[in-house]
Amino acid sequence: MNFVKIKRKYKNMMKKLIFAGYLLCFSFVSFSQTIYQTIKGRVYDNESHQGLPGATVVITGSNPLIGTVTDLDGYFRLDSVPVGRTGIEVSYLGYGDVNISAVLVSSGKEMEINIPLKEKFTALDEVVVKPGGKRDRAMNRMATLSARTFSVEDAQRYAGGMDDPSRLASSFAGVVPNTIDNNEIVIRGNAARGILWRLEGVEIPAPNHLAGLFSGGGVNTMFSSNMLANSDFLTGAFPVEYGNALSVVFYIKLRSGNYDMR
Helix, strand or coil: CHHHHHHHHHHHHHHHHHHHHHHHHHHHHHHHCCCEEEEEEEEEECCCCCECCCCEEEEECCCCCCEEECCCCCEEEEEEEECEEEEEEEECCCECCEEEEEEEECCCCCEEEEEEECECCCCCCCCCCCCCCCCCCCCCCCCCCCEEEECHHHHHHCCCCCCCHHHHHCCCCCEEECCCCCCCEEECCECHHHEEEEECCEEECCCEECCCCCCCCCCEECCCHHHECCEEEECCCCCCCCCCCCCEEEEECECCCCCCCC
8 A cells, every 4th residue: 555655645745756857857948048139220420310221230240130221211120130239330331331330229119210421522533634635636647837726515615606616617727717607718828629528538519508610608508516636637747648739638537436226
């Protein structure tokens, strides 16, 4: 009889020990689970208090990385942030970085934080712009005297140029316009019909609308200034490749076009 009682007590004790073991394991599992929380807030300019869109907000030391960017009004939201002490790093182009350390994230409620950024100024070296070539030097290497080059921008910028190479040349030394009615020019006393026009190496007649039969001038040029590249204007001492020129040589070059194969 005593043996039966002892056996029952032993069974009850084993049941209690097994139940206590289950409770202990369950507590270990519950304590091993990580609790997460949400951090939200706003990133704004320190002076104007305007929201900064596109600012980067990152939890420092997180692996995998926990981060986001602010919306158009500067607001952000970070989900699944482990509770405890953590750090926040904020960066934005043109502003100094902000590092906030030891931020306490609790499990009770979402954390809200507003982060001001200050503008960061960087002193840069000066930019020096130099011309690519000399204006008194023609593109033709054989032209050593009385030659210069002009560009499309010159034809658009000179007063009275009207995007016309002939009218542009009237502002050069030794060149005067014959009349205001057309683009006829007189170079060192020579008539406009003595001008030699060359387009990409090919000799052409006077490229003018309503050109006069004997004068060589016209109302305006047939060339659009948007088509022209840098060109040469030679008033004397012509290279041997130019013939039939009595007053001046206009060597016109066309701009290289682009195209789309689609």
